[in-house]
Amino acid sequence: MPSFLENLRPFYGTNEKNAAGESLEEFLEHYDPYKYRTPSCTTDAVIFLAPEHLTKELKGMRVLLVKRSNHPSIGFWALPGGFIEMRENLDDTARRELLEETSVDGLVMEQIGTYGDYDRDPRTRVITTAYMAVLQGEERQVRAGDDAADAVWCDLELEEISVQTGGGQTDRTGNHAKQEEPESVVQFSLHVKNKERGLDTSALVEYRRRGTLVREETFSVKEAGQIAVDHAAIIVQALSVLKSRL
Template sequence: MRTSKKTKERRKMTAFFKEIEPFRGNGNENEKGQTLENFLEEYDPYKYKNPCVTTDAVIFSCKRKVVDGEWKVLMVKRRNHPSIGWWALPGGFIELHENLEDTARRELTEETGVADLPMEQFAVYGNATRDPRARIITSAYLSVVDEGQVKVQAGDDAADARWMQLHCQTESVKEDGDWKRTIYRLALENKEAELTISAIVEKKERSGLVRETYYKVKESDRIACDHAALIVQAWKLVESRLI
């Protein structure tokens, strides 16, 4: 009797996580009379359609003093769909054995050649329509590096990789009931390539004991997906620490 591919994958999933003692609970069997081992043997992770998980990395660089310096962000040009030919943040899909921060570092290295950076998780984006390939949830990371200390070289899914000068201006701020709406104009420029790409990003926030903050791309000129929103959110976080 042949074992189906799905069954093999399911077995791989249960064998993937060998140390199960911390998950034994009170040690009782469930209502079906299953021990934890029995339950895991029969558990099918493919029973439901699950979202895919990716990471994206916003990597900033500053040549001079941190407060007064010229800030840049590292971007890659997409070699394939979706948003082929547009500029995006380095990132990609998580592998089963990886922690999220390891995925962020691996994808950054594969697409730009930049390695061994400290990574800070700052956001999770999961809008249901953010990617046409599937329901994709991304965990976003940021880091800051001196561009003179790293060598950027495009690889993997990236057709090109470049530092782009960051310009982020506040266009308007409006109070709307409990909500505060801020519009930012983002421009990324590489003078050597005579390239300027841009976007309009809205920040929507509500203060209080429970705070809500959302960043959304309203318009985009050659910046892929919701990456302009990720860049603005990361930049406003870094900027707040420089004041």
């Protein structure tokens, strides 16, 4: 098939032919992008409304959620987001989906993580890239659109309910020493509420971190409440990023 891109100049390398005697153009002519099953990609955006004087306790935070109008998780509340288009950068997808589903645009948006567990969507293998933005002060009016049944600002509370730490000890066998990487596990209760919509739900999110200089960090949902998929974990991760900067 013809190349996905019109401009091949950045991909010539040393302009040699490969082991089969093919130029880049010849290689691309018969390359099959469907040889391997590939996952779908989406973006999801955590949009916070924060008071003008935001403290480390994150009091008075609100989050923008949309109500799902279709399967999966129909009727549950989710972050604005959706599937990327083939000729669209991830940042542009995040902004487009936010605008289409809530009418909000013009925000500074930061990429904060990727969620790719194979069982996070029953339709197919879906990997999402998470974004975050913060509005401070006056509430921005929102309007549901596209496949969102509703779009609302929701009150938000985060409570740390348990902390476990371990590791960091040294085992010695003969002349060899093995240093265990320290590990911590924190559980959070995330409470989301909008009185007008009758929304009052809580989720349990677990944060795991292992390592020091190089860290393995995961946020996972243990109990979702009425928050779709793993979106409660994405919200908690975004709150953790904000808290670390205050």
